[in-house]
Amino acid sequence: MTSLRLDIDKSFHGCDQNLELKKASCRNKDLDTVPQNLSEDTEVLDLSQNNITKLLNSSFEVYPLIYFLDISSNDVRAIESAAFYPFKGLKDLLLAFNPRLVLPATGVFMMSTQLSILDLTSSNLKSLPNDTLNWSPHLDTAYLWFNQLSFINVSSCGMADTVDMTGNRLQHLTARDFTFVCHTDTLDLSENPIQSVDPHVIASLHVRSLVLGGYPLSYEVLANIILGISKSNIGKLTISKGSVGAFPDGFFDLLRDSSLSVLSFIYNDLNSFHPLVFSNLTKLKQFTLSYNNLPIDEIQPDFFEGMKALKVLRIDDNKWLIDWLNEPIRLKNKDETIEETPASLESLRKKPLLDFEPNELCIINNGLFSLIPLVSISLVVISVLLYHYRWQLRYKLYLLKLAVLGFKEMRDARDHNDYEFDVNIIFYDDDEDNEEWIREQLRPALEERLPQFQRNVFGDQDLVVGMHYLDSVDYVVSHSYKTIIVLSRAAVHDHWFILKFRTAMDHVSDTLTEFVVVVFLENIPDDEMPFLARLYLSDGRPYIHWTEDVRGQDYFWDELTKNLTINLRTNDLIPNE
Template sequence: MRMSGLYSILFVIITLTSIRRRETIEAASCRQDFSLKFAFCSDKGFRFVPTDLLPDLRGLFLDENFLTTLTNETFERYPRLRELTLDNNNISRIEEGAFSPLKNLFRFSIAYNLYVPTLKKSMFSSHSLADFNTAYSNVKTFAGDIVACLAQGTVLSLSGNNLRKINWTSSNLLSDIYLDSNIFRQISKESFIFNNSVNMLDLSRNPIEFIETIVISSFHVKHIILTDTGIAVSQVSNFFHGIRLSMFIKGFDFTGANFHTIRNGFFAPLKGKNLDKVDIEMNSIDMIEDNGFDGLAGVSQLQLGLKNLEEIEPSVFNGMMALRSLTLDANRILTLSGKSTPWNISLIHLNLAGNEFTAIDDSAFHGLKTLKTLDLSRNFKLQRWWVRYQLFLLKLCFIGYEEIHDDVDRGEFEYDIAIMLDEADDEWVNQHLRPALMERVPDFNRIVCGDEELMLGMYYLDAVHYATEKSFKTIFVISHAALQDQWFMMKFRTVLDHVNDVGTEKMILVFVEDIEDDELPFLIRLFLSDHRPYLVWPDDERGQDYFWEELIRDLTVNLRCNHLIPPN
């Protein structure tokens, strides 16, 4: 009997030791950043949350594991967590107080799980949640009380679930709400009680059959997105009427996939409504009647995606007296002519990038007396030199500006160039970039390239900051692989913060692959939208010669950031 008791004690000790050892192994398999106090435990095969990480952890990334249950004790060890990611697990059971220990939780994501049960206000104790994501987790109801406890400015994502009704009576001020790809069939008083004040509401890709005008008009929403719903023309009219009656809506995105003609009067319900921005994607449209845009006279920014249109006449925009920015990028427009009817609107910005122009008539821009910026990039059928020449003349004609050079001499820096890249791009850097620099700028020989050449004895991001701070120029090599690397994007944020602090255009992006706009992370889009320098590696030899000339020109001078000038 005594021996039996002794064996039992030994078994308990061995079991506890093994659990402790397993926890240590689990923690060791996570990549921990001791300066940021982040633990990266993604795709490690965990069935339980590791229990031996930093006790003062601020960020925990547990996506792509095999978690199924979250208990009241799961996060007790990490009360200082501000960021928690649980995406792509098999979570189907959450105890009532699972997240209660996390009083400072700021960013929460539990997207792409098998079946997330109804989340309740009582599960959370944090009052500072600013990013809440439960997308694609088979959510059927989302209680209004949890919406009421979200912090001001929160981004709430409920995309890709099974929501058909909401009853949110709170009036708190949120940022963006994503309800796209659910199963809403009606936007009516019975199915859509929504009193929150938000910047953007996305209702795309819902099978909407009925829209009640009074519900749209009651929204306290600045921008509403209703794309890829396949709604009937009669319901589009109700949608537009609701926007016109709204005191808050200042812009909308709309896709009408089943329409082939924009007829006179289509936008008439919007007549008299002033709107900041309208984005219209109608990929099946092949004709616009003469007064097709009648009703949009109060729109200041218009973006059109009309993939079947090969020609567009300036006259179709007549009457749009408030229009200042027109974007027609990524269409299939072949010709643009102002011979028959010149432009009769006061455009400041015109974007014709990504079309199929083979030539542009000399009269194409007649009437655009106020034009300041024109984008004809990515029209690959146009001769590159011709486009550059015309843009140069337009700049001299409409703009005329003086570049402001930075006074700091290159010799005052420890390095000439810092090159930031993903290891997948080593081959391109070694075969193309390094040889070109040696040949064309041999005196730029103080180069720090890649992670292995960063300063030793420093935390990783501190070493990245040191390299760019001590370099005259920093080149970022951008590829699909780089954009998938979380550490690469953290490097990008670190360098961008430094560049913004010093106010100098000392950072150049080099795209070694063709990357679509919608694949670009927000920070890179922000960088490009601010007219910052970037280059795209071309396939042809002539284009590559031009690429190196542009790169060397940008490398040899630092300009002060000037946000009042158009992009180069």
Template sequence: MASHSRTLLFGIIHMTFIIVGTTSLAAKEDPGRTDNGLSDHNPTNPGQGTSCYVDVSTRMVNCSHRGRTEVPGDIPSNAQILSLSYNLLQKIRNESFAHLKNLVDISLKYNVICAIEVGAFFELYLLQSVNLVGNRLSVLPSQLFSQNFYMTDIFLRDNNLTDVPDLYLKAPNLSFIDLGENSIKSANFRMHFATECNIMLIDLSNNHIKRIRESDLTNLNVCSNINLIDFSSNDISSIQPLSLHGMNVSGIRFRENPLFKKGVVEIFEATVKAPYVTYITLVRTRLPCLSADIFIPLETHALKTLSLSENNISSIPDNVFHYLTRLERLHLTDNKITVISPSGFNNLSSLEELFLDNCRVVSLKTPAETGVWEPPLRALSLGNNYLHEIPSKAFVGLKVLIYLTLHFNSIRVIHPDSFYGLASLEVLQMEDNLLISPLRFGTISTLITLDLSNSGINSLDPHNTFTGLSSLSELMLDNNYLHISDIWDNEGNISIFRDLRKLKKLDLSVNQLQSELPSGCFKGLHSLEQLNLQGMSLPRLNPDLFKGLANLQLISLDDNALKDLHPEIFHDQGNLFSLYLSRNPISSLDDQLFVRTKKLSVLSLSSTNIDVITEKTLGPLIPSLSTLDLSRKALSCNCKNNWLRNWIQNSSAEVLLDGTICSSASPQKLEGKPFEEFEPALYCGPKILLYSCISVVSVMIIAIMVLLYYNRWWMNYKCFLLKLCIIGYSEIVEDRDYEYDINIVFEDADEEWVNESLVPNIQEREPEVRLLVGDDMLPLGMYRLDAVAHVIDNSYKSVFIVSQSAIKDSWFLTKLRIALQHVNHAKRDAVLFVFMDDIADEDLPYLIRLLLSFNRPYLQWDADPRNQECFWELFTKSVRVTTKLNYTIPF
């Protein structure tokens, strides 16, 4: 916040309205600053004309779609990103980029380039990425990228290359080489690496390679770990046994090659020579059948993922995978397997995921017939098949199965013990089937998600269907034929949902519940957050229908027959965020309808009969409302909606008015015209009261409100300090033992202050505090994002050091987003901001402004030694204070 604005905030209360007006104008900052390096270039619209578009902040220059035949000579010398795509360049010369030594990324895709001179990129020492996709290159100079030490990506897809280019590379961080969609006939990888090689992906797909010889990939033996080599969509029919010898490659993909059985066996024999291969894709390789001898070469190999999808496999013989004891994922989708037998997967002692979707499966053999399932499966997918029945005890042996997918079948019969033995099942997807009653799921007490959408269900037993599912969190029953009697026993006043205490999402949309729902229908669902009652022709809602559902955040009532809503229908929904009432014949809204839904952000009233919306009705929502849908309806274009039209013109909320017209209650000139053409000033004359209110007091109030708005973060900070001084603080005692007390997040420019001032003061005041300072202390052995998420989740408080350099750092903002996700998940105030610099509101990143808008505390560092003792005392108190949140941050 600018310091002069704070001074004005207090001074204005004692000044006359003339001085107020003067100081308000003086407080505005000059927005005219530009970056010195690019300020002389005149940017144009990126999609028009022949001039290049320059983005000063990112140092990006866009010259695409300009009809250029040469590289422009007037590009700013400090440009870092240059796009010359979709032009008519034919040749790249040595001098084309000689004056652009700061270039990091060049895009030359979809030109007609047929030649590049050897020194074209020699002086671009910072170059990381070159995109030459869609040109006419048939050969490249071997020394073309020999001076580009920082190169990470080379895109040569869709050119006229007939061989892998003979390139000499000195780029240890090169990660991606794209050679797909050329006319390459040999797998001979002729690129030479002068330094270490860390390539992640080599794409040779969509070429004309017919075989892989022993010496073809020898140059890749210097690479420490290649994630994937993609040979998809070639003509490969054979691969020599030593072709992968000595390679450090994790995965190979041979999708859509005419390998047949012989070529598949050769690939497995070659894989043994590359001990780090963990996944192989053999999709559409014309493999006719499965036999145990195919997998003999893999007996001692640690293969973890194998995809045999989209082949001609028609059966799975018993013990056919006998040699794949280390396999963890097996894909057999899109084959012609009609019968699934547990014995077919014997000896897969490490298998966790099995995919059998779209295989034309018509029956499951039971363990009683062939023996129990042996693999320790955690996910089993049988979707898109022709199953008509789930036999009794069909999955015995799958004690650790978590995900079971049976959607898009023709299942009609489920026995009470069909899911017997699934002691760990959490997700059951059965949508798009033809289920008939009785349906019972009580044997799966661990179930969290149950999807029965569009399954033809026309009858449920309120007493037994969901009995025992105390852990269920999501239940989808939409697009069925349920009636009131299926979810409510009128004689015993029993709801089918009575045991679902942890249910958070319930979808009942598009059913036959065409009468008023009983008031106790959702009683006890205290955890419910999303309720979908769309498309059920409900004529009215019981006033007590949502009573007690205090955690509801979304209610959808679209496509019903509601003509009015009881004034107190939403009075228990203080956390409601989204409400959908579209396509209902509602004619008016009561003034008391939204008085207690002050967090409502999304309101949809499209295609309703409401023609007047009063300020008293919508007023309670205005501070929180972000989206208001008034499309496809008729509104009165008269003085009754005067305030609404003015609010729409001045509000920052998104108001949808597509197809909204002036109703018959409007002046004759406006009737049938778009609502946006309604100008209240022309039809609603000024009143004497408006003139009488123009006074010194009104001007001063407006000025104060403006300054309060521009200083809202600073006011929040002062209120937080006042609260600490008067009320003090209280520590929340939590059962959880956190690994770290304070996690300090900062940008490199602030490291000195953190190490020399912040950390010593914390350790002096709290000697036993457990600190985690910066990225250098992140846990080892994890990906960086995973490590950051782990630290934030296991820290009692995360302190973000906010400075001018930090708010421009994408990595800093990424860690902030992860912290906000943790706040939403944990529902506790676990983030504290410490501002090092005076930052104006408009310069703050969206995430920080969003968090501060929820009245979250923050601290401001003061370099004055006289104020520092107070700062450290407040900091010590702040990191101890934490509160439970009763809302979700909508980012």
């Protein structure tokens, strides 16, 4: 059995040390100060989930070799300006989830020239010192998720691969409220309620990829974004999650000679646009309109006439493709126009688009529509009986499905012995009800029903010590045969839990396998259901509801056991349940 825990040398201070690996874990030890009696050659120090309120200039003087420091989930309120100066080789610094964090006005990271990861997630930051990102010549990622930043004045900066400001309070991308001079690969401003944009601010960005979305963007804001990009070196623009509804004719004309090569509008409410609105995007190489509401009746012969550089077009999950392919089609370079869909049409991947036979793969039974009134009346009559016998019926249907489809479903695409971990359980650690259910229900059930699964990861306490938190979550998800996500009302309101959910969802897309099972511990109102959960359910992925009904619990454990012992490839050709 592979263990995620340190081989520990206990000492009187209460922390766990691995002297050989130079690691110390003081996680959840009820500390209110940084311990001073650890090994002086410690390189990895975990101080997360304690009650530390201050970081003094003297706090780390005895630990100059630390390159990984986790102080997340404390109550750090004050940091003296030279607190991190002893660390000449600091690479990863995690200060996430300190709800009253205030950074020194200047110079706090002056000596951290090797800094690669800076995590300030959900720390209620209202301002960011202008030299925060200045001292490391090449920062990998700065996580500024879900703070209270309403303005940005980063006027001194080096280089950073990714600066993620998702979920802040930025309303105005103007000279007064937004100064950002970093040379950055990706700047993510999604989930910010942007109301005004100065094109000169966009044009001044040294950013390769700009990400926006999460709030509706007015026509004026969109127009100013496009105007700014036309004068910038931005190569990729992504606008998602209900931010865009329509484009007027000529909207993108300014981008004719711009540097923009990748344009994505995903998960928006686009339902129509002028046939030639994109025709002047002459340098665009990749164009995505996926997950919108486009009922395109036809594509004009000159629709792509001006898009001479276009190599990749993604228009999946819209409403029009089936009807369009049933009509006579004329394509230039038809043998070079190939299908690049995900696993839902895997048999067509890398084949010419005109090989697609919608009548074979996408059958729509119009007769069903005429039965809707009759079915509705019948459902009213029999609903009481169905409710009374619901668990017996579900169990019988489950057995029937196994009898009919079991042979195909049981052909595992992967074997659990091929992975480092068997089952990874993601749950909200700070909810006592969740922990009680895991301890009293799930653990015993797994031991009884799946004794072959011995390498299980239960929540944050079993994550890999010494890795950045998100990297550790990603590592465990990607190296587990199956992942269980336990949803509760408390969990869906926790930003950190949602980030872990998103990590699992990303791996579903990357691996094209249904290795994630969602367990609902309670009913969650629609207005509290997070976007990721709604998206997961809309794709028909495996999920189960826990119940206090004894017969229902028998069904629950049978269904969960089945889902944990098979690992199907995603296949949307089979109708969703």
